[in-house]
Amino acid sequence: MIYLDNSATTKIDPRVLKAMLPYLQEEYGNPSAKYYTLAENAKRAVEKSRENLAKLINCEPDELIFTSGASESNNFILKGIADFYSNKGNHIITSLVEHSSILETCNYLESKGFEVTYLGVNQYGQVDPNELKKVITKKTILVSIIWGNNEIGTLNKIKEIGQICREHNVFFHSDATQVLGKIKIDVQDVPVDFLSFSAHKLYGPKGIGACFIRKDELGLKREITPLIHGGGQEFGYRAGTLCTHNIVGFGKAAEIAYNEMDNYIPNIIKLENELKAKLESEIKGIKFNGHPIEKIPGILSVTIPGVNNELLIRKLKNQVAFSTGSACSFNKPSKVLLAIGMNLKEIRNTIRISIGKFNSDIQKIPELIKSC
Numbered sequence: 577m578i579y580l581d582n583s584a585t586t587k588i589d590p591r592v593l594k595a596m597l598p599y600l601q602e603e604y605g606n607p608s609a610k611y612y613t614l615a616e617n618a619k620r621a622v623e624k625s626r627e628n629l630a631k632l633i634n635c636e637p638d639e640l641i642f643t644s645g646a647s648e649s650n651n652f653i654l655k656g657i658a659d660f661y662s663n664k665g666n667h668i669i670t671s672l673v674e675h676s677s678i679l680e681t682c683n684y685l686e687s688k689g690f691e692v693t694y695l696g697v698n699q700y701g702q703v704d705p706n707e708l709k710k711v712i713t714k715k716t717i718l719v720s721i722i723w724g725n726n727e728i729g730t731l732n733k734i735k736e737i738g739q740i741c742r743e744h745n746v747f748f749h750s751d752a753t754q755v756l757g758k759i760k761i762d763v764q765d766v767p768v769d770f771l772s773f774s775a776h777k778l779y780g781p782k783g784i785g786a787c788f789i790r791k792d793e794l795g796l797k798r799e800i801t802p803l804i805h806g807g808g809q810e811f812g813y814r815a816g817t818l819c820t821h822n823i824v825g826f827g828k829a830a831e832i833a834y835n836e837m838d839n840y841i842p843n844i845i846k847l848e849n850e851l852k853a854k855l856e857s858e859i860k861g862i863k864f865n866g867h868p869i870e871k872i873p874g875i876l877s878v879t880i881p882g883v884n885n886e887l888l889i890r891k892l893k894n895q896v897a898f899s900t901g902s903a904c905s906f907n908k909p910s911k912v913l914l915a916i917g918m919n920l921k922e923i924r925n926t927i928r929i930s931i932g933k934f935n936s937d938i939q940k941i942p943e944l945i946k947s948c
């Protein structure tokens with residue numbers, strides 16, 4: 577089986593699993609408990625993971641909190657900002673190509689009286705920063721724009737967008753789930769206030785994610801209404817006993833990405849370019865979606881005339897795994913592909929191939945597709 581759905585999830589790195597296991601066995605202390613060694617060990621492991629993730633994005637460790645995943649991080653930031661800053665304004669700006677955990681949260685906030693502007697995108701799936709300038713009003717409290725798209729791989733102009741938000745004194749959040757460990761993220765260079773992440777896209781475990789929450793101008797913690805109230809864990813932003821083993825797994829995955837990204841990303845790009853060239857030469861009329869250069873390494877959105885994507889995936893299900901688009905929007909036409917101007921027929925002809933660091937030989941993919 578050739579696994580090419582690495583944007584849906586990744587296989588856990590064996591070193592990540594190894595790092596996690598002690599925290600499911602002998603090191604079972606609660607990191608929030610006090611004074612005894614078992615608790616101290618767990619607390620130390622959590623803080624080490626926070627440091628590893630902080631190193632990967634160049635922030636302070638206490639600017640990161642752990643969540644259950646990027647869906648929760650997205651919900652927390654959007655709902656938390658909307659609630660806490662509602663006296664300042666009721667307007668949120670996002671785009672048509674966000675993950676469902678942003679779009680559905682925006683729908684929910686609209687039902688609570690917030691106004692949401694959904695920016696369109698160009699043919700590659702990018703938000704035009706000038707369009708953003710036009711729609712910011714005095715009531716805008718938050719802009720949330722995806723960093724790199726999960727379906728077509730296109731990268732947004734996050735630095736420019738962040739600068740516009742700074743100039744207008746508006747918070748800026750970006751869903752960075754698909755870019756962590758694939759492109760360099762440096763929050764000292766990019767004016768972003770909040771980021772969302774998920775470990776399972778990074779060869780880490782499922783059910784664990786994080787939020788970057790930049791401190792304010794005075795170096796104080798930014799105030800946001802918590803999504804989960806309770807015991808005050810995670811600096812009061814997110815209550816609940818910490819999932820130590822998953823946090824340790826995320827930390828190890830971040831450490832590996834920090835040390836090894838420069839080795840495995842060029843290999844992913846090489847595999848992608850070779851596959852793209854082979855698909856182009858062997859399948860007539862094939863089309864690639866998304867930006868050809870400003871893109872996440874490894875994601876290929878491919879439209880193959882005359883092919884039904886669902887049937888193709890089912891026919892090849894024991895040989896290869898790829899997807900019609902986002903794993904979270906199966907059975908609905910992709911909003912991302914609609915937003916870049918594709919019609920329903922083209923969308924049905926489209927598959928997403930996402931290459932990861934464990935892939936090696938994927939050259940028989942065109943042959944497999946042609947055999948269907």
Ligand code: PLP
Pocket residue numbers: 583584644645646647648675677722725726751753754773774775783784785903904
């Ligand atoms: N945001 C993006 C861009 C994603 O690709 C995903 C996962 O598919 C998510 C958010 C949700 O992540 P999680 O599975 O950790 O909730």
